[in-house]
Amino acid sequence: MNRLIEVTARLLVTISAVVGPCASLATDVLPQPEPRFKGKIGATLKDSVPDWSQPPKAPINAPNIILILLDDIGFADTSTFGGVAQTPELDRLSAQGLRYINFNVTGTCSPTRAALLSGRNHHRVGFGVAEGSGGFPGYDFVWKKSTASVADVLRRNGYSTGTFGKWHNTPYYEVSPAGPFDRWPTGLGFEHFYGFIAGVDNQWEPSSLFRNTTPVAAPATPEQGYHFTTDITDQAIGWLGTHESLSPEKPYLLYFSTGAVHWPHHAPKQWVDKYRGSFDQGWDKLREQIFARQKQLGVVPVDAELTPRPKEILAWDSLSPNQKRLYARQMEVYAGFVAHTDFEIGRLLRAAQQGPRGDNTLILYIVGDNGSNGENGMDGFTNAASSVEDQLKQIDELGSPAAWNQYSAGWAWLGSTPFQWWKWIASHFGATRAPLIISWPARISRGGSLRKQFTHVTDVAATIYELTGIHFPSTIDGVKQQPLDGVSFAQTLHHADAVSHHHTQYFEMVGNRAIYHDGWMAAARHRVAGFQSSTDADFPQDRWELYRVEKDFSQVHDLAAQFPGQLKKLQKLFDIEARKNDVYPLNGASGGGPSLIGNKREFVYYAGMPRLQRRAMPPLAGTSYGVTAHAVIPDTGAQGVILSYGARGSGFAFYLKGDRLIYENNREGAHETIASEIPVPRGEVVLAFKFTQVSTSKGIGLSKATSSGTGRLFINGQVVGEANLTTTLGARYAESMGVSEAFGSPVSNAFQPPFKFTGTLQKVTVSLE
Numbered sequence: 001m002n003r004l005i006e007v008t009a010r011l012l013v014t015i016s017a018v019v020g021p022c023a024s025l026a027t028d029v030l031p032q033p034e035p036r037f038k039g040k041i042g043a044t045l046k047d048s049v050p051d052w053s054q055p056p057k058a059p060i061n062a063p064n065i066i067l068i069l070l071d072d073i074g075f076a077d078t079s080t081f082g083g084v085a086q087t088p089e090l091d092r093l094s095a096q097g098l099r100y101i102n103f104n105v106t107g108t109c110s111p112t113r114a115a116l117l118s119g120r121n122h123h124r125v126g127f128g129v130a131e132g133s134g135g136f137p138g139y140d141f142v143w144k145k146s147t148a149s150v151a152d153v154l155r156r157n158g159y160s161t162g163t164f165g166k167w168h169n170t171p172y173y174e175v176s177p178a179g180p181f182d183r184w185p186t187g188l189g190f191e192h193f194y195g196f197i198a199g200v201d202n203q204w205e206p207s208s209l210f211r212n213t214t215p216v217a218a219p220a221t222p223e224q225g226y227h228f229t230t231d232i233t234d235q236a237i238g239w240l241g242t243h244e245s246l247s248p249e250k251p252y253l254l255y256f257s258t259g260a261v262h263w264p265h266h267a268p269k270q271w272v273d274k275y276r277g278s279f280d281q282g283w284d285k286l287r288e289q290i291f292a293r294q295k296q297l298g299v300v301p302v303d304a305e306l307t308p309r310p311k312e313i314l315a316w317d318s319l320s321p322n323q324k325r326l327y328a329r330q331m332e333v334y335a336g337f338v339a340h341t342d343f344e345i346g347r348l349l350r351a352a353q354q355g356p357r358g359d360n361t362l363i364l365y366i367v368g369d370n371g372s373n374g375e376n377g378m379d380g381f382t383n384a385a386s387s388v389e390d391q392l393k394q395i396d397e398l399g400s401p402a403a404w405n406q407y408s409a410g411w412a413w414l415g416s417t418p419f420q421w422w423k424w425i426a427s428h429f430g431a432t433r434a435p436l437i438i439s440w441p442a443r444i445s446r447g448g449s450l451r452k453q454f455t456h457v458t459d460v461a462a463t464i465y466e467l468t469g470i471h472f473p474s475t476i477d478g479v480k481q482q483p484l485d486g487v488s489f490a491q492t493l494h495h496a497d498a499v500s501h502h503h504t505q506y507f508e509m510v511g512n513r514a515i516y517h518d519g520w521m522a523a524a525r526h527r528v529a530g531f532q533s534s535t536d537a538d539f540p541q542d543r544w545e546l547y548r549v550e551k552d553f554s555q556v557h558d559l560a561a562q563f564p565g566q567l568k569k570l571q572k573l574f575d576i577e578a579r580k581n582d583v584y585p586l587n588g589a590s591g592g593g594p595s596l597i598g599n600k601r602e603f604v605y606y607a608g609m610p611r612l613q614r615r616a617m618p619p620l621a622g623t624s625y626g627v628t629a630h631a632v633i634p635d636t637g638a639q640g641v642i643l644s645y646g647a648r649g650s651g652f653a654f655y656l657k658g659d660r661l662i663y664e665n666n667r668e669g670a671h672e673t674i675a676s677e678i679p680v681p682r683g684e685v686v687l688a689f690k691f692t693q694v695s696t697s698k699g700i701g702l703s704k705a706t707s708s709g710t711g712r713l714f715i716n717g718q719v720v721g722e723a724n725l726t727t728t729l730g731a732r733y734a735e736s737m738g739v740s741e742a743f744g745s746p747v748s749n750a751f752q753p754p755f756k757f758t759g760t761l762q763k764v765t766v767s768l769e
Helices: 002-019 088-096 109-118 150-155 228-246 269-275 283-297 321-353 388-392 409-415 459-468 536-541 564-580
Strands: 064-069 098-100 160-167 192-197 209-211 252-257 361-366 436-439 449-451 504-509 512-517 520-524 544-547 602-605 625-633 640-647 650-657 660-667 670-675 683-698 705-715 718-729 736-739 760-768
Touching (some): 064 321, 088 321, 088 436, 109 150, 109 459, 150 160, 150 252, 150 459, 160 228, 192 228, 228 252, 252 321, 269 321, 283 409, 321 361, 321 388, 321 409, 361 459, 504 564, 512 564, 544 564, 625 640, 640 760, 650 683, 660 705, 660 718, 670 705
Parallel strands (some): 098 449, 160 192, 160 252
Antiparallel strands (some): 512 520, 520 544, 602 760, 625 683, 625 760, 640 650, 640 736, 650 660, 660 670
16 A cells, blocks of 8 residues: 555656646645655755745635635524525625525534535534534544545645634543644644634633634723624634735635624624514514515525424413513524624625635635524523523623523524424424525626525535545545545536435434435434433334425425335435444433543642633532632732633632732622631732532533532631632633633623732642542
8 A cells, every 4th residue: 555655646746747836636645745856966056956846736726715604593594595684795695606595514513514624424523413522433522534624635735724713623622722733723724723612602702712722812802892703704804815915826715614693692782773673573473474585585495385383482472571572682682693793704705805816716605504593492591590580680681791692492493494493403404404605706607596406514525626626635644534425516506407416415413313315305303402301212212204305395294104115215224324424323422531631639720821711620510629829929919810710600710909818709690709807918828718518509501500618718727718608610611711810701890801910829729629
């Protein structure tokens, strides 16, 4: 095998010397071999002729590529596809490009991203589910080296590559300043990354922001106009400007993956207020209106039927006035979030299309990674509150930095019009059908056309390879590559009636499963996200449905009883595909997995260390713990953070202010403070806090655990403050921890981050007891 690689490499060098460096080559092995020196080496410089090696060059006229992916948005949530939220920028793009109405994703976020960037089915890459790894190949959350990303292949073939926004494909136990970094964006083919690494983050005050592999702080505060979507748009436009200034002849791949419109639904007030009153009539009537508009727009067939409301969703007319008031405001905030996102993406696209090669820019815009999100049940939530009454107390804060909010599942049902269900329920199109817009002014002249071929997110990489003229290699860095599961749909760009070459596709997410084959689809719904849990014992009880989706666009008519033979054939095909793609065991991600923390009971930190993410922080929820700091206080005194743990939603801060040692407990926004009874002495001191747990209870809302107990402050071993506390730690996904300074949103009311410690902090020890 090695001999074959060597011979192939020599052959490619020979071909390159003959046809020139700009020709498109079928490079089957990456990296490309070192070019042969073609100069002359004499005894002296005068007798020698230099030869400068050239980096790989992309094929002639290879397009720039912008790949856009929105988060947690339904097929019908944009005005472009019949929805209420106005999306004029998406309208503009679709008018100059093509609208794909039979494009499918996996049913949740990181699996769709893995399939999109690799061209393989998501279990094959290791992403059988979005959260929680298991010790099985399809569920270990570890991107396989045999499934290289399209970014890596394009980079090695002369493209510049950058990604901005949400990245949810790195194992959580590797998300720390210590790495390893080979499964971060910069290790998977992107030369530049700016965004957060998590499933979700605060849009106003991100707690997990990185530039490449370095933790960074947001450049401004919400009061100064900061918003994450605006920030990544600015960063992406800046990257484009730098690229076009210095390497305008070199094509680029820009992957822009927003945190929008995943909860928390954070949007500027002026965008939200545009939709006041727009949802007072409720989801039942609005769904019918949206469906009618979809037919007028042509984004659903004229003979399509509207699926009925499931029993899990209450009829709007049956709701109380308080329910209607809360739910309507939730959706106003969400619609403003969608519209704001559309505006920011429009800024990016205008900057790209006004560039020196704007017409030769291929834009693939996927409007949703998994459909609308109903995973938080009928009432949604606001901060820790899940009841309607408690949420109404905070209704004016929805969408603001003070709220961590999600809408009712009734709006997820609306967003999936005309389909059944929503995110996670990958057995039905409400989770898997997403609009795709493709624009390429240099090659697509008849804008606004529809494309109806069955296509899948795995097809995007194969299509990019064909359109760029770049050959997908069999071997990268000595690792034999798994073949692409996706197939190119490049022919559909110019032929509306081209035949789909994607004949078979399985779907599976947390046991919800389906199989598509040549116009038929068999589906088994295992559980309803937000309403129903399940166990492995339930799988044999799942009822399989059968749809002829080439004639039944929205999966209305179950034909299982009418065509039992066809159903059995498809069930057998699902089993074949599942075994081939590492789908089994179903629910394979329910196990534990590696941890950066392991079984450690003591953690020692030093001043100046970077921000730590949630999974790298000591697990303090539901346990007694202590914090001990060795410090030197100058004669002039000191102030600042010793340890900050958590975020605006919950956590604690251990700090000095006004010559006092202070512990401030933040329990879901309720603050309790213990201050030392004596001033902190100068010189070397040992400053400590100890929480002794008396009782613990299961958390509410998004909380992990609520613990009651006693908190005590110590200076040089002497108790200097004491109080009873009720703590709630781990209540937010977007937590962070800082030593000698605070990061992210303020966990304390007494200071704004970073509030750096002005003394000398020698070390801080956190111990679990």
